[in-house]
Amino acid sequence: MSCWRGGEETRILVAPDSGAIPNSVGRLLSLRHPKSASTTCYLLNDGLLRELHWFKQPYSSWFLGDYVCEDGRLYTATPVDPVFVLLPIFEEARMKKGNDPGKFRQLDEILFVNGHPEYCHLISIAENCMQLVCDTKEIGSSKFFRLDDSKVLAWLHCKEKGKSESKTKNTGKQQAKKNKVETESRNIKEMFSRVTRSKRN
Template structure:
C-alpha cells in the first residue's frame, strides 16, 4: 500500500522549520484576522504562530514521490508576530470609553474571544506579547490593560 492510499485529498504545505526546539506537532487554529475581523487559519508549531495561505494557479500539479497532486494548489505557512494577531483583542479587552483609559483585565479574560475558542491555545504567547503593548498591574492577581503609548513604541 502506498503512503497516499486511503486519503481523500493530498495537500502540500510549505512551512518554517521549527524542529530545533520542539516535537513538530502542529495545531490548526481558527483566529480572527486583525484587520478584517474575518476568520483566518493559523498553524501553531512549537510556540511559533504561522499564518496559512492557499495558493492555486491554473494548469499545475505537484509530484510527491509516486503520487501526483493534480490540482497544483499549495498551502504556505509563514511565521507571524503574534502581537499583530493579538493587538485588536488587547484593544477590545480594555473596554475604553471616551477619556476613560479602560480596565485592567486578567489574561484569561482577555484571551477569551467569542466564537474563537482556539485563542486559548495562545495563552502563553499572549502573556509574552502583553509585556510589549500593555500596562501590567501587579496585585493579588496580575491585570493587564492595552497601552496605545507602548504599542506605538513610547517609553515604558
Template sequence: MQGPELQRPAAAHPAQWVLVAPEAATDPPKTPDSEPMFTRLRSPSTGEATLYLFNSGAQQLFEVKAFHEEYHSWFIGETVQQDGRLLFVTPMDPLFLILYYLIKADKEQQGKFQPLDQVVLDSEYPYCPLLLKCADVKQSIHHVTEEKEIGSQKFHKYSQEKTLKWLKKKVNQTVKALKSNNISVGERVQAPTFISGKQITDAEEDYVRYAHGLISEYIPEDLSKELSKYLGLPELTGPSPEPPLKMPAQRHPKKK
C-alpha cells in the same frame, strides 16, 4: 517541502498540501498531544477568519499564505494532488493577534484591568487562547498594555500610547530591513501621486510610508491612521488634474 495535512472533514478524501516553511514550524512534537496544528484565527486587521499554524507545543505562531494558479497540480510520490496551492509559512508575532482582543476589551469594558486569559477568549475561535502560550508573550505584553499586579496575579488593559511606540519600532525595523536588502520603494509609494516628469527617488519618507503600509496589514484601520499621525507622515493627495487641452478656436464664416 511536504508538511502536515490540514484538518478536513471525515467524509472528505485524504489530501496533501505542499508548503514552504522554516524548520521551526514543523519540528517533531515532544509529546504526542503537541503536534504542529493548522487553525483559523481572527485576522488582527479585519477580524475575519485567517489560516495560521502553531508549531509543536504552540511555542511559536506562523502566518500561512496560499498562492494558487489555475490548472496547477502537484506530483507527490506516485499520486497527483489536484489542489495546486503552494502554502508559504512565515513567523508571526502573536502580539498582533492579541492586540485585536485587547482593543476590543478596552472598548467593551471601558478601560478595565483584566487577566489576559479573560481577554483572549473567542467562542468562534476556541484555539485563540493558545496565543498566550507562545514564547515571550508574557515578557512582551507590556509593550501594548498597562499592567497592574494584585497578589500573584497580573491584570492588563490596552494602552494606545505604548502600542504606538511599539509599532513605531516595528516600522523602523522594517525600514532597516528594506534598506539592507536594497529594496527600492520610491516608485511603489509615489505611484498614486506620480506626476509626469518627476524623478522617482527613495526618500526616507518613502521607506517609512511603505513600512507603515506593511505593518498596517496586521492592525485595525483606526490604529493604522493613528500610527500614520504618530510617524508624522503627511496625508497623500492625488495629483492635480491635467488642464484640459485647449480646443482650437472655431473660425466663423465671414459675412459676405
C-alpha cells in the same frame, strides 16, 4: 516542505519542519485577521505564529511518491508578529470609554473570543509579547493586562524605525553596488582608451 494527508484531502505546506525539533507539534488555528476581522488560518509551531497563504496555478497538481495530489495549491506559512494579531482583541477587551483607559483583565478572559475558541492556544505567547504594549498588575498569583495607547504607539514607532533602518541599509548596499559598477565601467573605458592611444602611437 511538508505533506499532510487527512481523510480525502492532501495539502502541500512550505513551513519549518516541526519534526526537526523533538516534542514539537504544529497547530492550525482559525483566528480573526487584525485588519479585516475575517477568519484567517494561522500555524502555531515552536512558539511562533505564522499566517497561512495559498497559491494555485490553473491545471496544477503534485506528484508525491507514487501518489498524485489533484489539488495543486501551494500553502506557505509566513512569520507574523503576534502583537499585530492580538492588538484588536486586547483593544476590545479593555472596554475603553472616552478618556477612561479601560479595565484590567486576565489573559483567559481577554482571549475568550466568541466564535474563535482557538485564541486560548495563544496564552503563553500573549503573556510574553503583550507586555510590550500593555500595563500589567499582579494580584497574588494572578496577572492582569490592559492595553496602553502610549506603549502601542511606542511599539509601532520601533517597528517603523526598524523597517526604515532596513530600507536604508538596503539602499546603501544598492548605492555601493551601483558605485562599484560605475567605477569598473570607468576603469574599463580608460583601459580601452589607453590601448587605443598606444595602437595609434
